[in-house]
Structures are given as structure tokens and as C-alpha cells.
Amino acid sequence: MITKKIYLYFPKSETEKPIVYHLVKDFDLVVNIFRAKVTPEEEGYLSLEVSGTSDNIERAFAFLKGFDVIIHAGNKGVHWDADRCAHCGACVVHCPTQALHLADRATRTIGFCEDNCVECLACIAACPFGACSSAF
Amino acid sequence: MTKTYAEINEKIASGKAVVLTAEEVIDYVDRRGLEAAAKEVDVVTTATFGPMCSSGCFLNFGHSKPKMRISEAWINDVLAYSGIAAVDVYMGATQLRHNDPANMYHPGEFRYGGGHVIEDLVAGRKLQLFGLSYGTDDYPRREIRTMFDINDLNQAIMVNPRNCYQNYNVAVNVSDKRIYTYLGILRAKMRNMTYCSAGQLAPLLNDPLYETIGVGTSVWLAGARGLVYAQGTQHCSLVERTDNDVPVEGAGTLALTANMKEMLPEFVRGVSFKGYGVSLALGVGVPIPILNPDILRRTTVRDRDIQASVIDYSTDYPQKTGKVLARFTYEQLRSGEVELLGKKVPVTSLSSYHKALKICNLLKAEIEAGRFLLSEPSQRLPLEQGMQSLNITGPAR
Numbered sequence: 001m002i003t004k005k006i007y008l009y010f011p012k013s014e015t016e017k018p019i020v021y022h023l024v025k026d027f028d029l030v031v032n033i034f035r036a037k038v039t040p041e042e043e044g045y046l047s048l049e050v051s052g053t054s055d056n057i058e059r060a061f062a063f064l065k066g067f068d069v070i071i072h073a074g075n076k077g078v079h080w081d082a083d084r085c086a087h088c089g090a091c092v093v094h095c096p097t098q099a100l101h102l103a104d105r106a107t108r109t110i111g112f113c114e115d116n117c118v119e120c121l122a123c124i125a126a127c128p129f130g131a132c133s134s135a136f
Numbered sequence: 137m138t139k140t141y142a143e144i145n146e147k148i149a150s151g152k153a154v155v156l157t158a159e160e161v162i163d164y165v166d167r168r169g170l171e172a173a174a175k176e177v178d179v180v181t182t183a184t185f186g187p188m189c190s191s192g193c194f195l196n197f198g199h200s201k202p203k204m205r206i207s208e209a210w211i212n213d214v215l216a217y218s219g220i221a222a223v224d225v226y227m228g229a230t231q232l233r234h235n236d237p238a239n240m241y242h243p244g245e246f247r248y249g250g251g252h253v254i255e256d257l258v259a260g261r262k263l264q265l266f267g268l269s270y271g272t273d274d275y276p277r278r279e280i281r282t283m284f285d286i287n288d289l290n291q292a293i294m295v296n297p298r299n300c301y302q303n304y305n306v307a308v309n310v311s312d313k314r315i316y317t318y319l320g321i322l323r324a325k326m327r328n329m330t331y332c333s334a335g336q337l338a339p340l341l342n343d344p345l346y347e348t349i350g351v352g353t354s355v356w357l358a359g360a361r362g363l364v365y366a367q368g369t370q371h372c373s374l375v376e377r378t379d380n381d382v383p384v385e386g387a388g389t390l391a392l393t394a395n396m397k398e399m400l401p402e403f404v405r406g407v408s409f410k411g412y413g414v415s416l417a418l419g420v421g422v423p424i425p426i427l428n429p430d431i432l433r434r435t436t437v438r439d440r441d442i443q444a445s446v447i448d449y450s451t452d453y454p455q456k457t458g459k460v461l462a463r464f465t466y467e468q469l470r471s472g473e474v475e476l477l478g479k480k481v482p483v484t485s486l487s488s489y490h491k492a493l494k495i496c497n498l499l500k501a502e503i504e505a506g507r508f509l510l511s512e513p514s515q516r517l518p519l520e521q522g523m524q525s526l527n528i529t530g531p532a533r
Contacts, residue, residue, distance in 0.1 A: 086185065086405060086417060086488045086490075086491055087488045087489075087490035087491060088186070088484075088485055088486050088487060088488040089484045089485045089488075090320050090330065090484055090485070090486055091484075092472075092482075092484050093323075093328040093482045093483075093484045094321065094328075102472070107490055107493065108470075108488070108489040108490045108493070109490050110490075125243075125321065125410045126320065126321055126410075128187065128320070128407035128408055128409055128415075128417070128486070129405055129407055129417070130247075130408060
């Protein structure tokens with residue numbers, strides 16, 4: 001079993017297709033949706049995590065490529081800008097999954113572990129420096 | 137064993153000065169002993185990086201043709217004070233952008249304001265000036281709209297009435313409702329706590345009785361050579377102190393100034409506090425000359441020797457009750473969790489120890505290279521000074 005984060009961008013033409021259904025049913029994937037906005041006749045997005053065998057995930061990606069969707073592997077929904085981060089640590093307590101964490105106790109450096117991020121967006125409100133931003 | 141400013145500056149100029157950061161000096165004195173170390177060490181560098189609301193800058197635009205006596209001015213839609221000479225303005229860090237809904241839809245986001253204008257200036261970005269005037273015989277122009285950056289200005293001088301609070305409150309929220317403060321978002325029922333100090337690196341915690349930091353002291357203000365031009369507003373030295381003379385609350389403050397054209401963008405940062413407003417985060421470094429063993433001993437202060445007071449920001453702070461819930465050392469606070477009123481509370485900081493340490497090292501490198509000389513204060517900061525409250529007087533309504 002492996003787990004991958006994906007972020008799908010849907011143009012208007014593809015928003016009526018039951019893509020997630022097929023991911024579960026045809027490829028036996030465990031799907032964890034972080035954020036989604038898929039409305040008919042509008043462009044939309046879907047940010048999710050899929051778990052399954054690497055074979056099935058590979059086949060699912062091939063299946064997704066058959067649609068007119070833009071696929072980003074990895075966490076693209078929340079971005080942490082290392083240059084804007086002042087390493088104050090204000091975000092750490094507001095992050096429920098320790099994606100934002102104290103990376104080095106000696107130099108008090110903050111780090112962002114994309115894999116842990118569930119895109120709750122709490123960091124965006126908590127960061128005074130605007131280091132965290134949402135793609136949508 | 138004593139040294140003078142002149143002797144230390146001679147060593148700096150010849151590249152022979154021994155400079156340590158406020159962190160390094162702790163172990164150094166432990167190893168070498170106070171007397172020996174006082175002979176060897178010339179300067180200890182201290183620093184802090186955090187939001188400092190009482191900051192701003194004077195800007196001079198130069199004259200347009202025809203000339204204008206600007207009576208109202210906005211930079212990127214942020215109001216600048218123009219009740220001074222024709223093309224001089226003052227941009228304050230906490231000024232909101234025109235039409236910002238503020239807290240009309242609580243909590244407001246406050247994405248852009250005076251602090252961000254100041255950041256944009258130092259970063260060399262283009263900004264828009266919009267000015268109005270009533271027109272005079274000698275200054276006929278009534279309106280101006282133009283793009284500019286810091287290089288187009290004759291002067292851009294940061295003048296901050298209050299920076300570098302000696303120590304600071306630790307904020308908590310005992311109410312059952314989330315609150316939004318200048319110390320960040322405070323979750324209900326003490327579910328988090330925030331502090332804002334560089335602790336053992338902070339300038340005035342390393343010189344608690346203002347023996348070397350005074351009016352005229354040269355400082356590193358966001359990379360520029362600046363100075364302490366006055367006591368900071370609300371400088372209040374008559375407060376409770378622990379045995380090492382370190383105050384357990386705000387206490388001393390510094391008024392700082394420096395040329396913004398020499399500043400580094402990394403250390404001049406606009407900040408947005410959700411539900412509160414905008415401000416400016418600044419990096420400040422202050423060198424402490426080791427004139428005698430006593431001054432050195434004070435620079436060896438550690439996080440565990442410095443206490444800060446926990447204040448409830450839902451009631452006690454706004455209502456000015458003066459109540460202190462508890463005191464913790466910065467060592468306890470930095471551990472990330474403390475126990476308050478029988479409850480484990482996670483703690484985070486608004487001040488960046490990481491950046492403060494970086495500044496200590498940058499200032500150390502400048503002094504070692506002979507580029508930063510120390511200056512003897514022309515005036516000491518008041519040691520016996522309290523702070524007044526504002527009493528509301530006048531005819532009864």
C-alpha cells in the first residue's frame with residue numbers, strides 16, 4: 001500500500017463525470033478528500049489523498065489522464081513559502097497534523113511536511129507573515 | 137579590570153576585537169570564568185526580531201513641477217500623515233489601507249497596511265503615491281498620482297517611537313470564545329499561549345539596568361546603521377525585577393532610527409494579525425561593550441533566568457485589572473508546553489528566535505570585520521521611571 005496526494009483541476013467540460021467513484025470502484029483506492037469544489041458548468045478542483053497498491057495507483061493515474069483534467073501529484077493545495085516564513089512558530093499550535101512543526105530545536109527553525117498537511121487552512125489565518133497560502 | 141569604549145573601538149578597527157553572540161557568551165563564561173572572560177571578550181551581540189507596532193518612517197518625495205504642498209497622502213492606498221512640510225510624510229506601521237473593512241466582518245483579515253508599505257519600500261518595489269492639496273500661491277498643484285520606489289525618494293528614514301520591549305506579556309485566553317489579538321489567535325479555555333521576546337538574546341534583557349544601552353547607542357536596525365534617539369515611549373523601568381535585575385514584565389523600551397535605503401528586506405516585514413490589524417516586524421541588533429565583568433555577567437543571562445508574566449487577554453488585559461495568572465521562564469515557554477491552572481497549555485512565539493540569532497551573527501561579523509564601531513551613549517535611559525494611566529476627566533455627561 002502506498003499513499004499519494006493529488007490535486008486535480010477540472011475545466012468546465014469535465015465536472016459532471018463521477019471520477020472519484022471510478023477511483024474507488026475500479027482501482028480499489030482508499031480516497032480521502034481534503035477539499036473539493038466540483039459544480040456543473042463551472043471549473044472546479046479536487047484535492048485528495050489516495051491509498052492503494054502502486055500498481056492500482058499507476059493505473060488510476062493513467063485513467064485520470066484520459067480526462068481533460070490537470071493532475072498535480074503532491075501537495076499543491078497549500079503552499080508554505082520558506083522565504084516569507086520568519087520562523088516565529090505562531091502556526092505550530094494551530095496546525096492539527098504537525099505538518100508545520102519545529103524542525104530544529106537549536107536554531108528554532110520551522111519546517112513544513114507536505115505529506116502531513118490536510119489543507120485545513122488554519123495556518124493561513126494564524127501566520128502574520130503571510131507565509132502560507134492556498135492554491136484555491 | 138575595566139575597558140573603555142575607545143579601547144574597544146580601537147580593537148574593532150584593527151580587526152582584533154573578540155565578539156560573541158548573547159548565546160555563545162553563556163558557555164564561554166562558564167568555561168573561562170567571569171574575570172578571565174571579561175578580559176578577553178570585547179563585545180556581545182544581542183538581537184530581536186518581532187512585530188513592533190510603534191514604528192514608521194519619514195519620507196521626502198522631492199518637488200513636482202509645479203510644486204505641491206501635499207495635505208493628504210496615500211501610498212498604495214494607505215494613508216500617510218502629511219501635517220508636516222510640503223513633500224514630507226510619515227507612514228505608520230499600523231495604518232490600514234483605505235476601504236479596508238477592518239473588523240466589520242469579524243475577524244478581519246487586514247492583508248495590507250502601513251507595515252506592508254514599509255516592507256515594499258525596503259524591498260525596492262514600486263508603489264503609488266496619491267496626494268491632494270488645497271493649493272497655494274507658492275504650491276499651486278492640487279493633485280498628484282505617480283509611481284515611485286525608494287530610490288526616487290530623497291530620504292526614507294525609519295523613526296520608531298517604541299521598539300525592543302525589554303520583556304513582554306505572555307498571552308492566554310481564559311474565556312470560552314476564541315479571541316484575536318496582537319499576540320495572535322488565542323483559542324478558548326487556555327488552549328494555547330503566546331509570548332513575544334527573544335529571551336536570552338534580547339538587547340535589554342542582556343543589559344537590564346541600561347548600563348550600556350542609552351540615547352546615542354549605535355544599533356543594527358534591519359541591516360542599517362541606526363541609533364537609539366530617545367527612550368522609547370512607555371519606557372517604564374520601575375517594575376518588579378528578579379534577583380538578577382531582570383524585569384518580569386515590559387519595562388524598558390528604545391526609540392530607534394536608521395536610513396531605510398541601507399536596510400535588508402529580510403528584516404523589514406509587514407504583518408497581518410487576523411481580527412486585530414497590521415503591523416511591522418523588525419530585526420534589531422544591539423552590541424553590548426564588555427566594559428567590566430559586571431556587564432559581562434549580565435549578558436550571560438539564560439532563558440531559565442528570565443521570567444515573563446501570563447496575562448488573560450479576554451478580560452484582564454482589556455479591562456486593565458493588572459492581574460497576573462502565572463510566571464514562567466523563557467526556558468519553560470520555549471519547551472512548547474507549560475502547566476497553567478492545572479491544565480497543560482501549548483506555547484508558541486510571535487518573536488523569531490531563529491531570525492534574532494541570525495542578526496546576532498550578522499552583527500558579530502560586521503564588528504569582527506571592523507565595519508561597525510560602538511558609540512558611547514550621550515544620555516542614560518531613566519532607571520526610576522513609572523508609567524501613568526490615562527484618567528478620563530471632563531464635564532459629566
